[in-house]
């Protein structure tokens with residue numbers, strides 16, 4: 186296992202993402218939570234009440250992915266985020282993913298809450314985001330929220346939960362974060378297009394590939 190793939194190395198990547206996500210306004214105060222799969226049967230998730238721009242290695246809890254244990258705490262210095270089920274269900278639904286970023290990006294959440302589809306307008310949107318699922322509002326920490334989001338994540342790597350936030354998944358921390366950034370950029374671009382009077386333009390080339 187390379188240095189980057191150790192649990193501490195993966196968590197270090199999440200710490201960087203948390204700092205940058207707050208700097209960019211993708212999440213405010215102590216909202217949002219980040220996780221990474223650290224073995225076949227465990228993931229590490231940021232702790233309850235933590236501020237994403239101030240995370241340390243001690244601010245993560247290690248939870249079990251064993252279906253028989255439903256999120257039992259294995260290790261870590263922190264009490265897991267109240268939204269740990271969002272992460273737990275996502276990893277169970279998507280064996281291929283390594284990272285789940287749960288953020289509260291304003292434009293994407295407002296667009297989805299107003300039932301305005303976020304459109305993919307640029308090559309980067311099409312390549313990184315691909316497709317977007319939207320789920321109705323459920324209170325945070327509930328099984329309904331976690332289960333509906335996980336179900337949508339079977340079809341999409343980016344899911345917006347109305348009146349709440351988004352979950353973005355990928356097979357690496359860096360790809361998940363690039364997806365999250367492009368999801369919010371697509372939402373901002375769609376809002377701009379609507380302001381300019383355009384209601385239906387999308388990226389023209391179907392499946393996007395980067396040269």
Ligand SMILES: [Zn+2]
Nearest residue numbers: 217268325350
């Ligand atoms: Zn949330």
